Amino acid sequence: MNKILNREISKPSYIGSYSIDDVIFLLKDISDCVKEKDTKYREKAIQSGRHYSEMLPIEYKPSSEYIDLFYMSLKESAKKLAIAVGVVSEKIIKNRGLNIVITSLARAGTPVGILIKRYIYFKYKIDIPHYSISIIRGKGIDENAICYIMKNHPDKEIQFIDGWTGKGAITKVLTESCEKFKQKYGIDLNDDLAVLADPGYCISTFGTREDFLIPSACLNSTVSGLVSRTVHRSDLIGEKDFHGAKYYKELKEEDLSNLFIDTICEQFKSVLDKIDKELNAVNDINIHPTWEGWKNIQEIQKEFDIEDINLIKPGIGETTRVLLRRIPWKILVKEESDSNLKHILILAKEKKVPIEKYTKMTYKCCGLIKSLRGDI
Template sequence: MEDDVIFLLKDISEKVVEKSNIERERAIQSGTHYSEMLPIEYSPSEKYLEIFHSSLKQFSTKLAIAVALTAEKILKIKGENTVIVSLARAGTPAGVLIKRYVKYKYSLNLNHYSISIIRGKGIDENAVKYILKKHPNSCIQFVDGWTGKGAITKELTEAVCEFKTKYGEYANLHSDLAVLADPGHTVKIYGTREDFLIPNACLNSTISGLLSRTVHRMDIINKNDFHGVKYYKELEKEDLSNYYIDIIEKEFSNFDIERNVIEKFDFDKEVVDWEGMKDIKNIERDFDIESIHFIKPGIGETTRVLLRRIPWKILVAKNAKNIDHVLQLAKEKGIPVEEYPLNAYYCCGIVKSLKGE
């Protein structure tokens, strides 16, 4: 639908040359920031699509319930005058689904924008200023799809603090992040803390409105510009963005969130104990990992490592559920799989270090 989301992003489609996974991995590990490059976007392969459709079939109800719980919590805390601000690009489908649920359940049409946040560079301040000016009396709620290590949670907290230092306090601007799945225990507003595959983790632009990852390079992003993005017009026939949203939206009529569940929710008493960081630190120590950036925990992040990065090893918990696709991808790529005592996650992907290669 046309009013699902407004993207506050600059079109830089002709200004960035895409690089292969191995080129990007070498550049990133040599110090180039990931936001200064784009991966090559291919039409989704049969394997990508197979994983996407099977996970969508398996988890559509679970995901819809997570959307509903997240939306209900947002409304309880922020009220009806809330602006959803999703973090492009993985957060965009989550934001659209939350907006659709609120419209379905309460006939409220919340404003929804999608803006860029980049690890190590912060949030798009021009986009935040635009939203605050456009909606001075509304509460902003940042939204993402899921948490891994919690890097974006930290980035958002630091970015909002820096924004307020530079531009003054805003009563309607808070750094709390809402996600559909929070296995790392890094946020207070979530649909579930179970580690499960949110299907849009399987695909790239074809599940995110045909947009690339966001780009920030000083030679193409000027002082007053929004962060950049590429639009993949050539992939329009493969686009599954609306199909995905429609499938999940149909599930809203198949369940009803019990009111006492929401009434019991108390934002101030929610525990954020960063449980997932214990797993990260243990992995870093036990495998002598040079940087935690090489450690990608959770089913969603592990799937993305196998599909988009250069993986070294996959760790799986003894009690792991719903990771058949992870095991299949690892087998096809010849990536070793090792049982490991994970507590917060069902599996974890480790990116291969290319130092010396």
């Protein structure tokens, strides 16, 4: 612990449009240091070996049809989301108790962390600290952020939170990061990751395993506190710094982040009995990870002759990301008439991406990124 107590760490930048009562971002504000790159430039760079965390995509400007769909999906799914929040919150309390620090993984985990914090206060009248920190595939978790939390809350345990699972890459990165942290500091971190939805069957603490539309996946920063995805570049991030992020203050008028949170929280009182019922149902199933989703991905890789498995992004959340900030090759859907896929179909139409029916997966859809190997 002395290593952590003696470690020099920069102070938080206090960025984002959420109240600090809801979350504190342990991120360095690099708003004036990074210029977004267009999708084709980024895709070529990533597929040529440059790390995705060294660049930011241009934020997608949604059409009026797409925004209308966000509002509609939020209205239709609010109760379902509130139930999933309640279920995962209760499972966290059962597993870990209330002496915890909610530590969400920016940026998809941030709104979910806020919802869990709000639910626990609603139900138990206990105000749990909540921080949002960076974790990056290929680079690991932000050690400075973890040390900051441990220095400020030495008597509490960290509970990691994310939005959903895809093929389980972040789950693996988190486990590896916790192992490295123990080797370096001699301290055990519990790598249990709690999510709203686990369609990949790769974790145990979840609200549901259904691959359903979480409206916060529909938009980028405007439903995630106006914060970009996290950035890590040696010329921007020093030894004492947290990983970086951009704060899109110019999108203040378009920000729906707090509307999303408040809409779900309004449902808590009316779904308490449904949360109990769902918890009982979850207790009757095998919650242990089977990694069924990973098996699906391997089959897709083989069937579609995809050389790099990182070009396969399964599940509604990940498919949405492919359409918003990558160059899609095609979208696989289990059932095109599924109401959860309306925004996927709109984006695919806007970007002229072909849709193909594919039923042999636990996920409702899967985004396949176009290989640019021949163009590089």
